[in-house]
Amino acid sequence: MIRAGLPRAAAGMSVGLLGGSFDPAHPGHVHITRQALRRFALDRVWWLVSPGNPLKTEGPAPLGRRLEAAAALMSHPRVCITDLEARIGTRYTAATLGRLQMLYPEVRFVWLMGADNLTGFHRWDRWEWIMENVPIGVIARPGQGIAARRSKAALRYANAQLPGRASFTLAGQAAPAWCYVNVPMVDISSSEIRARGDWRR
Numbered sequence: 001m002i003r004a005g006l007p008r009a010a011a012g013m014s015v016g017l018l019g020g021s022f023d024p025a026h027p028g029h030v031h032i033t034r035q036a037l038r039r040f041a042l043d044r045v046w047w048l049v050s051p052g053n054p055l056k057t058e059g060p061a062p063l064g065r066r067l068e069a070a071a072a073l074m075s076h077p078r079v080c081i082t083d084l085e086a087r088i089g090t091r092y093t094a095a096t097l098g099r100l101q102m103l104y105p106e107v108r109f110v111w112l113m114g115a116d117n118l119t120g121f122h123r124w125d126r127w128e129w130i131m132e133n134v135p136i137g138v139i140a141r142p143g144q145g146i147a148a149r150r151s152k153a154a155l156r157y158a159n160a161q162l163p164g165r166a167s168f169t170l171a172g173q174a175a176p177a178w179c180y181v182n183v184p185m186v187d188i189s190s191s192e193i194r195a196r197g198d199w200r201r
């Protein structure tokens with residue numbers, strides 16, 4: 001469901017944050033969300049439908065359209081689709097996380113991302129701050145495993161990596177802590193859907 005206003009979360013809950021352009025949402029997002037709920041033992045996952053990735057020059061489809069398409073695809077009692085970043089006026093992940101920690105001091109947030117995002121993570125604004133303040137769950141993506149494991153972020157924070165078998169403890173760990181889970185993969189991307197002409201911006 002699309003949450004009107006800011007999502008609710010009870011004290012002590014663990015909430016996974018899946019930030020994305022969702023331009024459009026696809027079964028890969030649904031799959032990694034279900035995997036993340038299970039493997040990281042999360043109470044909730046929030047899809048943060050981004051106003052626009054700060055590193056992408058081409059703007060995405062209008063936010064309202066992306067939210068509606070995401071909500072039509074993902075229906076799960078523990079998953080919330082939200083335009084929270086547009087509401088709180090952030091676009092950079094570090095800024096979003098800083099605000100969320102202030103707004104929800106008793107919630108344990110985990111940042112979620114596909115393996116491709118770990119590869120370029122060191123180019124994100126204040127990426128080391130993110131690493132050192134929020135546990136990160138990385139989910140396998142086809143063809144991305146080797147580059148992700150060799151990425152600057154993975155190497156710099158090698159000592160903070162939890163083994164996959166301890167993934168269910170991630171939300172309770174003090175940052176820096178990250179975990180790569182090797183789950184069954186779904187080979188699909190938004191760019192492929194756009195290239196097919198099935199989704200027009």
Ligand SMILES: Nc1ncnc2c1ncn2[C@@H]1O[C@H](COP(=O)(O)OP(=O)(O)OP(=O)(O)O)[C@@H](O)[C@H]1O
Binds near residue numbers: 029113114117189191
């Ligand atoms: N098939 C997939 N497997 C694993 N992770 C995925 C998959 N699709 C998307 N993700 C992850 O979901 C998050 C949001 O992804 P995004 O909305 O950019 O979709 P995308 O398919 O990667 O889009 P694009 O092709 O336009 O880059 C990112 O962390 C991304 O790594």
Ligand SMILES: O=C(O)c1ccc[n+]([C@@H]2O[C@H](COP(=O)([O-])O)[C@@H](O)[C@H]2O)c1
Binds near residue numbers: 019021
């Ligand atoms: O904060 C940054 O510098 C930054 C740079 C690139 C991507 N992100 C975030 O990463 C998430 C995935 O982006 P995308 O476009 O690959 O779906 C989304 O929440 C973006 O806001 C964040």
